[in-house]
Amino acid sequence: MLSLPALYMAEIEIKFATRQSSHQLLEECVVPFVEKTGARLEKLPAQSLQNDYYDTPEQLFHEHKIGFRVRQNGDQIEQTVKTQGNVDAGLHARGEYNVSLSKPVPDLTLFPREIWPQDWNIVDINTQLSRQFSTHFKREGYLVFWQNSQIEMVVDKGEAATEKISAEINEIELELKTGRVEDLFALAALVNQHAEVRLSDVSKAARGYQLLHGWQLHVKPLPAVLPLHHNISTEAAFAEAVKCALAHWQHHEHLFIETGSVKMLQEVGTSVRLLLQSVSLYLPVLQCPQMLALHKQLMDYAQQWSWLDDLQSLRYLLSKKSLFARFLSKHPALVSYLQGRKAGLLHAHEPAHGFYATESTAIKLGAAQLLELKPWQSHAQGFDVPVMEHAKGWLSQGWQTLQQSMPKNRNMQEANYAAIEMLLRQTLWNGFLLADMFPEEHGQFRAPWLDIVKGIDELKALLILQNAISDTELASPTEAREWVASKITSLVQVMERTRQIAVQGDLYWQNLNLNND
Incomplete structure (x- = not known):
C-alpha cells in the first residue's frame, strides 16, 4: 500500500x-x-x-x-x-x-x-x-x-x-x-x-x-513466427509459446461464444495444436509431473477437436471464394448435402458446450499455473540456459525425420501427403516456435512448406467432395467425379513442384554462429 x-x-x-x-x-x-x-x-x-x-x-x-x-x-x-x-x-x-x-x-x-x-x-x-x-x-x-x-x-x-x-x-x-x-x-x-x-x-x-x-468478426492471425530475443532462456521461451497459444485460444473462443461465428472454431483448433506442440517440444528439458500431466490432457483434448478438420474442409468447399464455387453452383444437390454435413457436425459436437467443459478449463488453469509456479525448477536442469542451445538440434531432428518420410527422389501421391501431414505440421510448428532467433532467411525456407500444407488442406476438401458425389444423386455423376479427379491430379502435381523447390532451401539454423550475440 x-x-x-x-x-x-x-x-x-x-x-x-x-x-x-x-x-x-x-x-x-x-x-x-x-x-x-x-x-x-x-x-x-x-x-x-x-x-x-x-x-x-x-x-x-x-x-x-x-x-x-x-x-x-x-x-x-x-x-x-x-x-x-x-x-x-x-x-x-x-x-x-x-x-x-x-x-x-x-x-x-x-x-x-x-x-x-x-x-x-x-x-x-x-x-x-x-x-x-x-x-x-x-x-x-x-x-x-x-x-x-x-x-x-x-x-x-x-x-x-x-x-x-x-x-x-x-x-x-x-x-x-x-x-x-x-x-x-x-x-x-x-x-x-x-x-x-x-x-x-x-x-x-x-x-x-x-x-x-460492435463485434469485430475478423480472425486475429498469429504472427509469422513467435517473437523471441536471441538470448532468451529455455523456460522463458516456453512461457512465450504458451502465452501466445492461450491468448489466441481465448480470444477466438470468446468471439464464438458471443457471436456464434463458426470461423472462430478453426482458430481454437489451431491454438490447441500450438499449445500441444509447445509442451511436446519443451517437455524433454522442462520435464516434471505437471508438464507430463498437461501433455496427456492436451493429447486427449486435441483428439476431441479432430472433427474441426472436416468442418474446415466443408467451410472451404462452401465458400463463394473457393476454387470449387463455379463447379458447385451447377450441382445444388451437392451444396445441400455439404451444408447438411456442416450443420450435422456442429450439432453433434456442440462446441459452445465444450468450451464450458471441465477438461477445457482444466487445461487453461494447468498451463497458467505452470507459468506462474515453474515446477520444473525443482525437477529438471537446463531450464535457465539459452533456448538457442537446444534450438538447432530440435529443428535438425524434425527436418531429418521429415526428409526420411518424403525423400526427394520419391513421387508423392495424395495418400503419401495425407500420411505425412501431421509430421509436417509438427515440424512447421517447431519452426514457428524457434525461427525468430535465426536470420530472416527462415521466411524463405518456410514459405514453400507452408504452401504444401495449404495444398494438403485443399486436397482433403477435394476428397470430401469426391465422397459426397458418391452419396448424392446427381444427373451426371461420372462427369463430376472426373472433374474432381482431374483437380486432385493437378493439385498433387503443383505440390510436387513446390516440394522440389522446398527441399533445395538452405537450412536457416545451420549457419548461425552461436558465439555471435
Missing part, C-alpha cells in the same frame, strides 16, 4: 464466465464442496454496484488498455483506474487505484500523476471525459480461508450496456487477498470440477467496449 491520495492495490484474480445464474451456481454447486475441504467461509455483504465507464472522444483510455470507472454502492462513491497489467490464461495481475468521491463525477486529478503516461495532460483530458457504457450488477460471495490464504470468492450477475445494446454478466471471480498463488489455483480447480464454467480473460470494461464498437 502506498501513502498516496489514491489507494493502490495489486490485484491477482481468476475470472470464470458461466452460462447459468452465477449466484445459483455458487450456492448449489461450489460452496458445499469448498466447505467439505475444511475451508472456512465468511459471508460477505451483498452489494448492488452501479458502474459508469468514461473515456475521451478519441478513446484514449481504451487505446492504452486502461479501465476507468466511477462506482456507486449505496451512498459510497469511488473512482477506479485499472492499469493494463498482465492476463495469462485467465490469471489477471494488474494495478488498481481507488479514490473516494463525494459525488458521481470523475476527477482524474485526484490520482497520482505517475500512474499516467508521461505525455498525458490530465487536466485537459479530465474536461473531455464522457460516459461510454455502464455495468450494473449484484455481487455476492464469501471470504474463503483456504489452506494458508484468504481468497475472495464472489459472483457478479447483471449486465453491461450502452445506450443501444446490452449483454448479460454472469461471472465467478476468485481474488487472492493474502497468501499463496498456488492456493488460488487449487480453489479455482475445485470450482471447475463442480460447476460449468469457462476461464475468461475479458474484463467487464473490455466487454463494454466490445458492445460500444
Whole structure:
C-alpha cells in the first residue's frame, strides 16, 4: 500500500464466465464442496454496484488498455483506474487505484500523476471525459480461508450496456487477498470440477467496449513466427509459446461464444495444436509431473477437436471464394448435402458446450499455473540456459525425420501427403516456435512448406467432395467425379513442384554462429 491520495492495490484474480445464474451456481454447486475441504467461509455483504465507464472522444483510455470507472454502492462513491497489467490464461495481475468521491463525477486529478503516461495532460483530458457504457450488477460471495490464504470468492450477475445494446454478466471471480498463488489455483480447480464454467480473460470494461464498437468478426492471425530475443532462456521461451497459444485460444473462443461465428472454431483448433506442440517440444528439458500431466490432457483434448478438420474442409468447399464455387453452383444437390454435413457436425459436437467443459478449463488453469509456479525448477536442469542451445538440434531432428518420410527422389501421391501431414505440421510448428532467433532467411525456407500444407488442406476438401458425389444423386455423376479427379491430379502435381523447390532451401539454423550475440 502506498501513502498516496489514491489507494493502490495489486490485484491477482481468476475470472470464470458461466452460462447459468452465477449466484445459483455458487450456492448449489461450489460452496458445499469448498466447505467439505475444511475451508472456512465468511459471508460477505451483498452489494448492488452501479458502474459508469468514461473515456475521451478519441478513446484514449481504451487505446492504452486502461479501465476507468466511477462506482456507486449505496451512498459510497469511488473512482477506479485499472492499469493494463498482465492476463495469462485467465490469471489477471494488474494495478488498481481507488479514490473516494463525494459525488458521481470523475476527477482524474485526484490520482497520482505517475500512474499516467508521461505525455498525458490530465487536466485537459479530465474536461473531455464522457460516459461510454455502464455495468450494473449484484455481487455476492464469501471470504474463503483456504489452506494458508484468504481468497475472495464472489459472483457478479447483471449486465453491461450502452445506450443501444446490452449483454448479460454472469461471472465467478476468485481474488487472492493474502497468501499463496498456488492456493488460488487449487480453489479455482475445485470450482471447475463442480460447476460449468469457462476461464475468461475479458474484463467487464473490455466487454463494454466490445458492445460500444460492435463485434469485430475478423480472425486475429498469429504472427509469422513467435517473437523471441536471441538470448532468451529455455523456460522463458516456453512461457512465450504458451502465452501466445492461450491468448489466441481465448480470444477466438470468446468471439464464438458471443457471436456464434463458426470461423472462430478453426482458430481454437489451431491454438490447441500450438499449445500441444509447445509442451511436446519443451517437455524433454522442462520435464516434471505437471508438464507430463498437461501433455496427456492436451493429447486427449486435441483428439476431441479432430472433427474441426472436416468442418474446415466443408467451410472451404462452401465458400463463394473457393476454387470449387463455379463447379458447385451447377450441382445444388451437392451444396445441400455439404451444408447438411456442416450443420450435422456442429450439432453433434456442440462446441459452445465444450468450451464450458471441465477438461477445457482444466487445461487453461494447468498451463497458467505452470507459468506462474515453474515446477520444473525443482525437477529438471537446463531450464535457465539459452533456448538457442537446444534450438538447432530440435529443428535438425524434425527436418531429418521429415526428409526420411518424403525423400526427394520419391513421387508423392495424395495418400503419401495425407500420411505425412501431421509430421509436417509438427515440424512447421517447431519452426514457428524457434525461427525468430535465426536470420530472416527462415521466411524463405518456410514459405514453400507452408504452401504444401495449404495444398494438403485443399486436397482433403477435394476428397470430401469426391465422397459426397458418391452419396448424392446427381444427373451426371461420372462427369463430376472426373472433374474432381482431374483437380486432385493437378493439385498433387503443383505440390510436387513446390516440394522440389522446398527441399533445395538452405537450412536457416545451420549457419548461425552461436558465439555471435
